[in-house]
Amino acid sequence: MGSSVEQCLLVTGGAGFIGTHTVVQLLNKGFKVSIIDNLDNSVLEAVHRVRELVGPDLSTKLEFNLGDLRNKGDIEKLFSNQRFDAVIHFAGLKAVSESVANPRRCFDNNLVGTINLYETMAKWCFRRLQQFMANQKDIHAAEPEWRIVLLRYFNPVRAHESGRIGEDPKGIPNNLMPYIQQVAVGRLPELNVFGHDYPTKDGSAVRD
Ligand SMILES: NC(=O)c1ccc[n+]([C@@H]2O[C@H](COP(=O)([O-])OP(=O)(O)OC[C@H]3O[C@@H](n4cnc5c(N)ncnc54)[C@H](O)[C@@H]3O)[C@@H](O)[C@H]2O)c1
Structure with missing residues (x-):
């Protein structure tokens, strides 16, 4: 995708870590x-920090919309005002522990949100999507005009080199790196390391 003619992308979940x-x-x-x-x-x-990082000129090319993918009206509003060249879909609840403790909330958020997004895109004859879920293969098989790229990534870590944006989840982090970071800045008291009899130097588990 080139950017010589100014193209406009919709990024769902764009205020989050990867977004x-x-x-x-x-x-x-x-x-x-x-x-x-x-x-x-x-x-x-x-989002303010994204603006700060790119500077005042490029920042005018960024629009933030407070909205929920579970409300089709919130998505409709965007498509009725703007023509998008592609959609990158990051919005979702990702914490494994939450999906176990409260699966209905996760289904509602992730499935209903994604279905609403697909339906609105299809309604506006717009079928170009990059996202992380697996079921769009079925959509592409049935409607080959969709152009879909799947992003499969495994636990990205680190923050922007400026240190101004990074992974800063609400509540107790479910991933190791933000947990360690919050201990480092004193927001959480300590990190528990589990396991004591693995065949390693200190008996804790070595993974990945
Ligand atoms: N971070 C990882 O290690 C990782 C690995 C593989 C896949 N993923 C997937 O990538 C995507 C982005 O991950 P992330 O780490 O940036 O997560 P994140 O929680 O930092 O960002 C997700 C964003 O989506 C927003 N959101 C959630 N539900 C929404 C809804 N219904 N409507 C509008 N906004 C909504 C949240 O407020 C948040 O800003 C997620 O879908 C996640 O499952 C992440």
Whole structure:
């Protein structure tokens, strides 16, 4: 996808960890970006910091929309106002522990949100999507005009080199790196290391 003619991308979940980093890159590459995020696991400050990182000029190419993919009206509003060249779909609840403790909330958020997004895109004859879920293969098989890229990544870590954006989940982090970071800055008291009789130097488990 080139950016010589200004192209506009919709990034769902664009205020989150992967979303903010992606949006910085997209703006720096010359794309216009529209974010939709309900700030369930992020804060508006992260979007302000994206603006700060790209500077005042590129920042005018970023639009933030507070909205929830579970409300079709929130998505409709965007598509009725703007023509998008592609959608990158990051919005979702990702914590494994939450999906076990409260599966209905996760199904409602992730499945209903994704279905609403597909349906609105199809309604506006717009079928270009990059996202992380698996079931769009079925959609592409049935409607080959969809152009879909699957992003399969495994636990990305680190923060932007500026240190201004990074992974800062609400509540107790479910991933190791943000947990360690929160202990380091004193937000959490300690990190528990589990396991004591694995065949390693200190008996704790070695993974990945
Ligand atoms: N971080 C990882 O290690 C990892 C690995 C593989 C896949 N993923 C997937 O990538 C995507 C992005 O991950 P992340 O680490 O940036 O997570 P994140 O929680 O930081 O970002 C997700 C964003 O989506 C928003 N959101 C959630 N539900 C929404 C809804 N219904 N409507 C609008 N906004 C909503 C949240 O407020 C948040 O800002 C997630 O779908 C996640 O499952 C992440």
